[in-house]
Structure formats: structure tokens, C-alpha cells
Amino acid sequence: MEIKKVKRSEDYSAWYNNLVKNADLAEHSDVKGCMVIKPYGYAIWEKMQAELDRRFKETGHQNAYFPLFIPKSFFTKEASHVDGFAKECAVVTHYRLKVDEVTKEIVVDPDAKLEEELIVRPTSETIIWNTYRSWIQSYRDLPILINQWANVVRWEMRTRLFLRTTEFLWQEGHTAHATAEEAIIETKQMLDIYADFAENILAIPVIKGIKSANERFAGAVETYCIEGLMQDGKALQMGTSHFLGQNFAKAFDVKYVTRENVKEYVWATSWGVSTRLMGALIMSHSDDEGLVLPPRLAPIQVVIIPIFKKAEEKILVLEHANSYAGLLKKQGISVKVDDRDYQSPGFKFAEHELKGVPVRIAIGPRDVQNGTVEVARRDTKEKMIMDATDLEHKIPHLLEQIQINIYQRALDYRSEHLFTVDTWEEFLDALDNKTGFVSAHWDGTSETEENIKEKSKATIRCIPLNNHQEDGKCILTGKPSTQRVLFARAY
RNA sequence: CGGGGUGUAGCGUAGCCUGGUAUCGCGCCACAUUUGGGAUGUGGAGGUCGUAGGUUCGAAUCCUGCCACCCCGACCA
Missing domain, CATH: 3.30.110.30 (C-terminal domain of ProRS)
Structure with missing residues (x-):
């Protein structure tokens, strides 16, 4: 594959698309507006999922799964919600195909029309609140703290890899509470979790705030958000947490009986982040050489590149490389020894830079002799010679430094803008x-x-x-x- | 839905104006020499030129329709 270089400063949009493709994160599929997330990109998303999921569970949430399809009638129940999403819904109208007898082509069977059309979920408030009605009777059933990892579909007019695709992956939390106060606390708690995740894992500084009425989620009383600033000076909404009031409880008639035996509507929240965060990650840190990943998110934190000429050198160098890798793995570091012998070291250097691997360790015969390695950090491109005996305690520290530096750099940029x-x-x-x-x-x-x-x-x-x-x-x-x-x- | 662009080998492209079944680079395969910043040489495989039709002895090339995707805007996370 020939790598086409596009400078960030010359054409930010082309640079972004190029980077997504070259770093092997994702590519356009043959389905309009939809992308294929490639293994390396998906591995990063999985790291995000793992960090978020842990935080959700630590705060008492459980995962569940609700249907992809939503009966159209559910959708019509909350007026502003309908208004907000109606324009971008995919609709399933039939359930069968058949071979046309004349043209021999596969066609939609007109006899297989659905009684009630199904909406492909653009978000799941309606189907979830329709379900919650049967789950909730008493104050003892509350709160309900549920999250789901899912795909959703919004038929956008214009798409952009990761930032806005027709189908995207996300998590959506949907909680039910006895009081408004409790729901508001939940809304803010989840916003804090998003902010903490963005800053400490993604290394992206965010501003927590409340949306104006115009920007508020359709169906929410109040929308809280985290906003990041990308390298081109444009802002990106990175996550939202909504206080839904009793809007969905009223629309779906979800009531509970209080301790005093009075029926009350339930209070709700919903909150979500999506694969859009991949876009945020790319646009916050990366440079002309490619992706720059914060160590806490990198699928590979350290790549070890062996350098050798002769066969006996290869054996010796690989032996050392593998042994260093073992030491680092014991420290909980994710290490890859790139022992492919059909690529030159120079190629590997460039490739791992493109993929944003935070630390590169090169080791050749000279190093073996001297008991050293060459350590290079992706964020500053600095190289240093390190005693091999220092690896074990210096690399974890270096990874932390890189994490902090990347965050600080993004913070400085934002302060200046x-x-x-x-x-x-x-x-x-x-x-x-x-x-x-x-x-x-x-x-x-x-x-x-x-x-x-x-x-x-x-x-x-x-x-x-x-x-x-x-x-x-x-x-x-x-x-x-x-x-x-x-x-x-x-x- | 407007405006722009692209469609030729896995990827990126030349050829199109001025018709004669296709260029180059990367990648791929084999072998050899290489390997401390994207290796080199030699040999090889790979293409119904987006699609349908038209003009023509002959179409990647000219004409018409269609399709797909990308970029910029309006809409949105």
C-alpha cells in the first residue's frame, strides 16, 4: 500500500480521512454512509468500552439489551422526541424477498407487508420506557440503572468516518428514579464519568456544560454535555447526559406507588457516547506522521523492533527482545515484538508511528553488546538510549509521562483557543x-x-x-x- | 436536496481533447543480495477500463441514460 501523505495544516479534512484509512482504523464500505471498522480501530473502541463499562458498573449500572426494531406507534408517543428524530429514521416495511418471475431478480415481496412498520432505533428511549412500564410498580423497583451497548441508525444527509455515520456504535444508559433530585444527581454523575474518561483516558480536556434549548436532546428537560476542541479549532460534542424529567414516564404511562401508597410518574435519565469518540481522539492528538494514542488507550503500548543482519544476530536479538517483552508484560504493559522479517526496520518505525504506538524500542546487535536499547516516544519523537536493566521501572513511568504530556498539550491548545x-x-x-x-x-x-x-x-x-x-x-x-x-x- | 469531483489490477494513477482492447508506481509471488528511519536487482502473476445503450469496421476514448462513492453546504451526535 502506498501511503499518501497529506499535511494537517494544508487540508484538515483530507488529512483526517487519510489518517483513518492509513492507520488502519476504518474504511468506507459499499453501503452509503456506513463504515467498516477495522481490527485496529475496533481494538481502540474496545479499550474505550472496557474503561467506560467498568465505570458504569462501579456506579451500580447493569448491561442489558433491547431490540433493534421499534414499532412505529411507540415513536409517536413523545411529541418532541418524534420531532427530533422523524427526519432521520430508517423504516422496515416488509419481511420477505422473492424472485420476480419475469425479471428473475430479487425483489421485495409485496405480499409481505408488515402490519405495523418498524423503526430501526435511532436511540432507544421509547422501547425501553415501554418496557419499564411493566418492570415498575413500586418504589421498591427503583431505581433502575441500565446501560446497553448497541448500534443505532440515523439517516444523516452527510457522513464522515467516525464523526457521523449512518450506523454507529454507542452505549446508551437509561435510568428510572423515584425523585427528580435523584435523577438529576444521576445525570450529573454520568456527565462526570464521561469527563473523567475523556480527560484521564482519552487525554482530551473537556468543558462540562448545559445545552441551550435549541441544542437540547429531543424529549429532554435538560441536556448536559462535554465539549472538546479539535486541532482545527472546531468544537466536538463528545458525550451527553440527559435529565428527561417525567416526559417519557408520562408518554408511556410509567408510574410507581410511593411508600405513602400514592401513584407517581417516574423520573428518567439517559446518557450516551459513541464511536464519535474515535474521531475526537484522532483530531485531538494526531500529527502529520499519523495517529498519536494516549498510552492508557493504546492496544499496543510498546512495540519492540529487532534489528539484525545475519542469522545468528537475529537469534540473539530476538532472544533479548522477547525477554524484554516478557519483563514489560509482567508490568501489565501491552507489548508487541515486531519480528516480521520481510519488512525493514525503517518501514516498521514508520508504520507504528502511523498507528500511534506510544513507545518504540529498537534493539540491534550493538545494543545486545552494550546491554542497551533505543527508546523512542511517539508524542515528542524523542529518542534515548536506555540501559536494558532500566526498562522494567522506566517504561511504565515513561508511558505515564506520555499520557500526561498528550493531555497537557491538548489543554494548552484549548487554553490558547x-x-x-x-x-x-x-x-x-x-x-x-x-x-x-x-x-x-x-x-x-x-x-x-x-x-x-x-x-x-x-x-x-x-x-x-x-x-x-x-x-x-x-x-x-x-x-x-x-x-x-x-x-x-x-x- | 443544491454545488463540485471521481469511477481503468488490491491501492494510487496515465491514456480520453486528436477512437486501433491499456501506462507507470506501490503492493503481491519467486529467487538473490539486504536490514540502526519507509531496501535493491532479476523474473512473474494480476484488468469484461462503474453500468446499460448508441455511433463506428473498430470505443477506456465520442454521444445518451443510469448507478455508486467522495468532497463542500443545508440537517444532525
């Missing part, structure tokens, strides 16, 4: 020329938000949590405002 402005001119200048988050006053109305979006292409990403309150004037209308909100152009 977070602007506070007070006039419309400054606002546009920040968006057009500086790029990034822009903190500005807004009069709080949907109309103004719409107008700002139309004029600047920027949306309100969020109202940061614990936002500082200060009097000011709306950036567009000049009307009084009590706080700044975060704007950005977004994916």
Missing part, C-alpha cells in the same frame, strides 16, 4: 481568524441564538457548569445578559 469577547466584530474575528471557543454574552433567547448561528455559523456549545455570573450585553442584540456562554463552530 478560548477567547473572551464583548463585541460582534471581536466575535467574528475570533471565529474566523483565531478559531476555537468563544465566550460571549447572549440574551438567552432562541431567536438570538438562531440569528447568531445564521450570521456566524457558530452555535452555543454549552453554558459551562458553575458558570460565573456577570452582567453584560448580548453580543448580537445588546440586550442585558447575566452570563457568558461558549460559542464555537462545531462538527
Whole structure:
């Protein structure tokens, strides 16, 4: 395969697509808008899943699975939810194919029309709340804390690998509670888990906030989110956690009997992150050489590349390489010895850089003789000679340093691209020329938000949590405002 | 749905204007020499040129329809 190089600074979008393909993460399938996630990309997703799943379970959640298909009638029950999703639903109308007698082609059998059409889930609130009705009778049945790992389908007009595909993988948590307070605590707890995961595992700094009414999830009372800033200055919503109030309980008639024997509607939350996080990961850290993976997420944390000329050297070098690999594995590090003898060391260096492997160890006859190895880190491209005896205690430390450095770099970038402005001119200048988050006053109305979006292409990403309150004037209308909100152009 | 682009070997491409069944690179296979930053040589395999039709003695090339995908916008996670 010939690697086509595209510079990040020249064409960010082409660079991104190229990287996804070259790093072997995913490729376009022959199905419009759908991708094939390749083994290496899927391995990264599995690491994300494992980290998230552990956190979900530590906070008392259980996994379950609900159907892919949702009867159309379920969908019509929550009005704003329907409005939000109707335009992008795939619908199953028939259940059988047949061979056309004239053309001999496979066609949909018109006699096999479904009594009730089925919607391919774009999200599962409706089918889950329809199910919860039968699970919940008493306050003793609450809370219900469930998560599901699933695929969903949203018929988007325009797609982009990982960031927006017609079918995507995600997790969706759906919880039911006796009180609004408890549901709100759950909503915020899950937001905190997402933020912790993003910052400590993905090494991406995020801003926690609340969505404006325009950006709120269809059917939610309040949508909380984490927002990240990509290297091209565009924001990316990386996860959402919704306080659904009693909207779905009312739509699906889910009530419970309180301790005082009174029937009350149940309070709900839902929360999710998707394979979009793969996009966030790529766009936060990677460079012209390829992917840069934070060690805590890398399927391979250390690659060992043996270098040899003669057969006897190969034996000796591999022996050492395998023994070092064994030592590192005992430290819980994921190590691969790249002993392919049909690729040159130079090729392997480049390939593992492309794939974002955090640490590379090269070992040749010279090293064997000196009892050393060459250690190179992916994030800074620094190389150092290390005594082999130091590997065991220095490599775990190095991996941690890389994790921290990648995060710090992303944090610095974001700090340098977070602007506070007070006039419309400054606002546009920040968006057009500086790029990034822009903190500005807004009069709080949907109309103004719409107008700002139309004029600047920027949306309100969020109202940061614990936002500082200060009097000011709306950036567009000049009307009084009590706080700044975060704007950005977004994916 | 608008605007742009692409479709030729696994991948990337030349050829198209000016018709004569196809170029080059990477990859693949074999052998040899190589291996501390994407190795080299020699030999070899691989293509109904997206699809349907038309013009023509003859179409990758000209004409018409269709399809697919990508990119930019509107919609959205």
C-alpha cells in the first residue's frame, strides 16, 4: 500500500480521512454512509468500552439489551422526541424477498407487508420506557440503572468516518428514579464519568456544560454535555447526559406507588457516547506522521523492533527482545515484538508511528553488546538510549509521562483557543481568524441564538457548569445578559 | 436536496481533447543480495477500463441514460 501523505495544516479534512484509512482504523464500505471498522480501530473502541463499562458498573449500572426494531406507534408517543428524530429514521416495511418471475431478480415481496412498520432505533428511549412500564410498580423497583451497548441508525444527509455515520456504535444508559433530585444527581454523575474518561483516558480536556434549548436532546428537560476542541479549532460534542424529567414516564404511562401508597410518574435519565469518540481522539492528538494514542488507550503500548543482519544476530536479538517483552508484560504493559522479517526496520518505525504506538524500542546487535536499547516516544519523537536493566521501572513511568504530556498539550491548545469577547466584530474575528471557543454574552433567547448561528455559523456549545455570573450585553442584540456562554463552530 | 469531483489490477494513477482492447508506481509471488528511519536487482502473476445503450469496421476514448462513492453546504451526535 502506498501511503499518501497529506499535511494537517494544508487540508484538515483530507488529512483526517487519510489518517483513518492509513492507520488502519476504518474504511468506507459499499453501503452509503456506513463504515467498516477495522481490527485496529475496533481494538481502540474496545479499550474505550472496557474503561467506560467498568465505570458504569462501579456506579451500580447493569448491561442489558433491547431490540433493534421499534414499532412505529411507540415513536409517536413523545411529541418532541418524534420531532427530533422523524427526519432521520430508517423504516422496515416488509419481511420477505422473492424472485420476480419475469425479471428473475430479487425483489421485495409485496405480499409481505408488515402490519405495523418498524423503526430501526435511532436511540432507544421509547422501547425501553415501554418496557419499564411493566418492570415498575413500586418504589421498591427503583431505581433502575441500565446501560446497553448497541448500534443505532440515523439517516444523516452527510457522513464522515467516525464523526457521523449512518450506523454507529454507542452505549446508551437509561435510568428510572423515584425523585427528580435523584435523577438529576444521576445525570450529573454520568456527565462526570464521561469527563473523567475523556480527560484521564482519552487525554482530551473537556468543558462540562448545559445545552441551550435549541441544542437540547429531543424529549429532554435538560441536556448536559462535554465539549472538546479539535486541532482545527472546531468544537466536538463528545458525550451527553440527559435529565428527561417525567416526559417519557408520562408518554408511556410509567408510574410507581410511593411508600405513602400514592401513584407517581417516574423520573428518567439517559446518557450516551459513541464511536464519535474515535474521531475526537484522532483530531485531538494526531500529527502529520499519523495517529498519536494516549498510552492508557493504546492496544499496543510498546512495540519492540529487532534489528539484525545475519542469522545468528537475529537469534540473539530476538532472544533479548522477547525477554524484554516478557519483563514489560509482567508490568501489565501491552507489548508487541515486531519480528516480521520481510519488512525493514525503517518501514516498521514508520508504520507504528502511523498507528500511534506510544513507545518504540529498537534493539540491534550493538545494543545486545552494550546491554542497551533505543527508546523512542511517539508524542515528542524523542529518542534515548536506555540501559536494558532500566526498562522494567522506566517504561511504565515513561508511558505515564506520555499520557500526561498528550493531555497537557491538548489543554494548552484549548487554553490558547478560548477567547473572551464583548463585541460582534471581536466575535467574528475570533471565529474566523483565531478559531476555537468563544465566550460571549447572549440574551438567552432562541431567536438570538438562531440569528447568531445564521450570521456566524457558530452555535452555543454549552453554558459551562458553575458558570460565573456577570452582567453584560448580548453580543448580537445588546440586550442585558447575566452570563457568558461558549460559542464555537462545531462538527 | 443544491454545488463540485471521481469511477481503468488490491491501492494510487496515465491514456480520453486528436477512437486501433491499456501506462507507470506501490503492493503481491519467486529467487538473490539486504536490514540502526519507509531496501535493491532479476523474473512473474494480476484488468469484461462503474453500468446499460448508441455511433463506428473498430470505443477506456465520442454521444445518451443510469448507478455508486467522495468532497463542500443545508440537517444532525
